[in-house]
Amino acid sequence: MASLKDIKRKVGAVQKTKQITRAMNMVAASKFKSAQMRMENFRPYAGKFMDVLNSLALRVESIAHPLLAVREPKRIRVICMTSDRGLCGGFNTNLIKSTERFLREKSGEGKEISLINVGRKGRDYFRKKANIIAQRVDVLSKFDMTLAVSVADEVINPFIKEEYDELYLIYNQFVNVSVQRPTVVRLFPLPSVGQGTENDSETHLDYVYEPSEETLLQKLLPMYVHVLLYRALLETSAGENGARMAAMDNATSNCEELISSLTLKMNKARQAAITAELMDIVGGTEALAKG
């Protein structure tokens, strides 16, 4: 049995850990709140943007934009979006696992793969395992639309120049605080826009377009990519903090459990020590009385 002093020291250590995990939980909670608010604020922008994009797409007979070009997918580019920091449960692990599965599947089909990493964790993992052509690390604690634009710059032109044929985005879709689902979405060629909104009467307003519908649409498509990437970034940020909140909450309650079991042990050890001492004294006095 461990000595009383050892157990005491252990309880102290666990208590300190608990303090840290609880603090991290609270920090994550407040960050989660602000991330959620940003998602909330983004909704009108995304909603309005999609409305206009769809109504435009309906008007234009056939959209011929290089971002919509379908080619035989020989070379594939993947954007893998993880968090920068760890200690958020299975958030990154799950994402990296599904990314790896996806990459293996595609390379099994004989496809050439290049990777773009957003977030430090994914970069660190794939650094020696995959062909990383671009990365953005230590960006997620504070980012805005310019980050999405800079990532988009990395992929739009190479696609138009036919340096690769298909682009996938793998990120953690935010379902709720405790559920984040690793999701694979194909970005390029862009899935056709404006489907399924044929009967929307609102889209039939007669606008004056300047420049023409086609040119306008071509300007909006890159912006559409920004919207998609920005949304994924927001979901990653919210998901990361949600996952960390849950993980740290778990850790705190585990600490509590550990502390109570250690305290019990400590009390037992103390009791045992007292009993032993008493036995000594009793034994001593008895020996004296006999003598």
Added chain:
Amino acid sequence: MSDELILEIVTPEKMAFTGEVEEVTIPGTEGEFGVLRGHEPFLTSVDIGELSFQKEGKRTYYAVNTGYAEVTGGKVTVLIETAERSDTIDKDRAQKAKEKAEARLSQIEKDSAEFARIHAALVRAITRINVAGK
């Protein structure tokens, strides 16, 4: 014709402005244009530049980034990637960004993709400096 004009400036971060205005001037890609009440339904793309509107006789200026503007009846919706009101712009930072962009531009070739990107950054910085003074 409706007799009011509602302006909405929407950015990914927030609704930068929403309310009734008398007139709004928008930097379209085909040239700057003004909107008064009763404007024809209109859709155009917006360039980096200066957006301003008149409300109760007072003019407010914004430095804006690319996006589009939609005019329908009594409502103008401007969707842009960034919008900064003139009194929130950090002029020193814009000045520094301008100098940095200028320095970079003199070093690289004119027709590279990099050039276009930095040139856009330069235009943005200049716009912000101009707007900040208003």
